[in-house]
Amino acid sequence: MSNIYIQEPPTSGKVLLRTTVGDIDIELWARECPKACRNFVQLCLEGYYNGTTFHRLVKGFIVQGGDPNNDGTGGESIYGHPFKDEFHSRLRYSRRGLVGMASSGKDDNGSQFFFTFAPTPELENKNTLFGKVTGDTVFNMLKLEEGIVDHQERPMYAHRIISTEVLSNPFNDIVPRSLPKPTKVKKSKKEKQGVKNFGLLSFGEEAEGDEQETTIFVKQNAGKAKSLHDVTDDPKLSKEAIKVPKKEPESEPEQNYEHLSDDCEEEPVTKSSINSDIIKSKLSRTSKPTSAKQPKREDIKSESEDDEDDVLMTQEEEKNQKISKEKSKIREEIASLKRQYQMDKVIKDKQLSKESEKNAKKDDIKGANENQYIKDFIQTKEKYTAKAKTTLKGQGREEFTLSLLSKFKSKLNNLKYKSNSEDDEKEPKDVDDNEVEKEISGDDWLAHSLNFNSNVPVLAKDASTKGDDWYDVYDPRNPLNKRKRGATDHSKSSQKSKSSRQNYK
Structure with a gap:
């Protein structure tokens, strides 16, 4: 790229x-x-x-x-x-x-x-x-x-x-144009009058006549308030508006004055009687609001008593609700325990049925007691099935593997300790094949160690021998190196010629 x-x-x-x-x-x-x-x-x-x-x-x-x-x-x-x-x-x-x-x-x-x-x-x-x-x-x-x-x-x-x-901008002489903005034209929606298709109705002619009458009436009375008197042709309802005469308000002092004048003509009224009537009227007026206020106080008392009853009722209802909730929780726990018990029972029944089937299968095998191979097969099968059942997952599996590892480490340490003690006590002897086979069949071979470095002491080192880290660097253009390469090539060609002569002989 x-x-x-x-x-x-x-x-x-x-x-x-x-x-x-x-x-x-x-x-x-x-x-x-x-x-x-x-x-x-x-x-x-x-x-x-x-x-x-x-x-x-x-x-x-x-x-x-x-x-x-x-x-x-x-x-x-x-x-x-x-x-x-x-x-x-x-x-x-x-x-x-x-x-x-x-x-x-x-x-x-x-x-x-x-x-x-x-x-x-x-x-x-x-x-x-x-x-x-x-x-x-x-x-x-x-x-x-x-x-x-x-x-x-x-x-x-x-x-x-x-x-x-x-x-x-690579072009400095560009002058942007002023483009006209597109204006959205608002379309005026014309209201279309609905047209009824009277041909679809079974009584289309009658409906069309009624529709014409209503349209004429609406045009005549457009913009006027209508009532039931105007619309219906009931003879009991008159279509004429009632004219209410306007009454002129008369002053009260004149009326009182006229009444007083009439009374004066009939009977002579004293100032004391008039004053007594006025006082009685005032007392009657003041007594009315006091009587009206008394039921209000009674209503307030009744409302306060009702509120206290409501509070008591709500507290009792709360207690009842708490009790009912506790009862429902206990019932749910009992139901869950019953379900667990039934599940455990079903699992136990299945295990018993499986064990009985296994026992029956063992009994069904003919010659299992007589033949040693069949016995060995059944034993190994039982071992592997037991291992498969005991396989764990998650944290339990990790703990199980760590325990196995610790056991293996302790076993190795014990074997190494035994091997060291035996080496100190015993002198080196010739190795027999029988002893080697015994070690291989047992666990003694775990104590052995691999050593690739020889412990033989080096008495003297030859200066002419080159080490493993030694390497030669030479220039192929040097005439001495060319001679050496020519000598090696000549020796190789002579060896080839000798071998070919021997073959011809």
């Missing part, structure tokens, strides 16, 4: 695309493809790609975007017309993460572009290659390949470009 990067020319511009997948950094080959790069940079500065989607996705090939219509039918270049293709000998579709211009034919480039997911040599000299995705943002670009695609190569949930930013 390194040779591919070396072949590519250096870039001279950088653009950042903010997408729903993440940021994507694009570096541009502005020297090799000036028209395509200028078009792409200016469209990014103008915000032309904001909100556009990646409308086409071919997995393992490309993902295409840059169309404001989001269907592959739109897009215009900054030049006002499609511009020509630009190819370079050092720019090839040889890897993923390359950016090219999408076109429907030769020299038909607009605003649409694509990213490659793999090497695409079939696009060379057909589509303009003007940029590459750099850094870790390649992985964000590869996320565009994920998703469901329909039969028309359109993603079901298309990702989109949120915004664009030009980090390094």
Whole structure:
């Protein structure tokens, strides 16, 4: 892959695309493809790609975007017309993460572009290659390949470009255009009057007549308040409005004065009688609110007594609830104990049945007592079955293995101690085969040790002998070394000739 990067020319511009997948950094080959790069940079500065989607996705090939219509039918270049293709000998579709211009034919480039997911040599000299995705943002670009695609190569949930930013502009003379913002036209919805299809009803003619009458009545009385008198033709209900005469308010002192004048004509009234009547009326007025206040106090007392009764009732209910909860817990524990007892009983019955079956099988074997081989077979089988049953798991297994290891260590130490004591007491004797066989059959061989270093003392060392770490370094161009090699080659050839002569003889 390194040779591919070396072949590519250096870039001279950088653009950042903010997408729903993440940021994507694009570096541009502005020297090799000036028209395509200028078009792409200016469209990014103008915000032309904001909100556009990646409308086409071919997995393992490309993902295409840059169309404001989001269907592959739109897009215009900054030049006002499609511009020509630009190819370079050092720019090839040889890897993923390359950016090219999408076109429907030769020299038909607009605003649409694509990213490659793999090497695409079939696009060379057909589509303009003007940029590459750099850094870790390649992985964000590869996320565009994920998703469901329909039969028309359109993603079901298309990702989109949120915004664009030009980090390094290779063209200083670019002046962004002020593009008109698309205005959304609000469509005024016209209210359509509902039309009833009376032909579908079995009584359509009658319903149509009633509908006409109601429409006429509604038009006549539109905007007026209606009542049952207006709608129905009941003779008992009159449709005429009642006119209520307005009464003029009369002053109370005049009435009192008239009454007093009448009374004066009939009977002479004294000031004392009038005063006594006024006092009685006042006393009667003051006595009424006191009588009304007394039942309120009684109501308050009754409410307080009811609250105390409610408190007592709630405490009793709480106690009853606690007792009922404890009872339910005890019942659940009893039920669980019964279940465990039944399960244990079932397991024991199964074990007893298995043991009885084994005993029956042992009895069924004919000649087991007479034949020694059958006895040995049954014994070994029982041993292995017992081992299989005693296999543990988890922490119990670790403890079991550690105990076995400690036993083995203690056994080795005891055997070494015995062997050392025997070596001190006994003198070296000739080894017999019978003794060796006994040691092999027993555990005495565990005390033996392997020693590869000889303990024989070195009296003197020959200076002419070379050690294992010795090595010769010589130059093959040296004439002395050439002579030595020639002598060795000559000796080998002479040995071969002698051997061939002996064969002929």
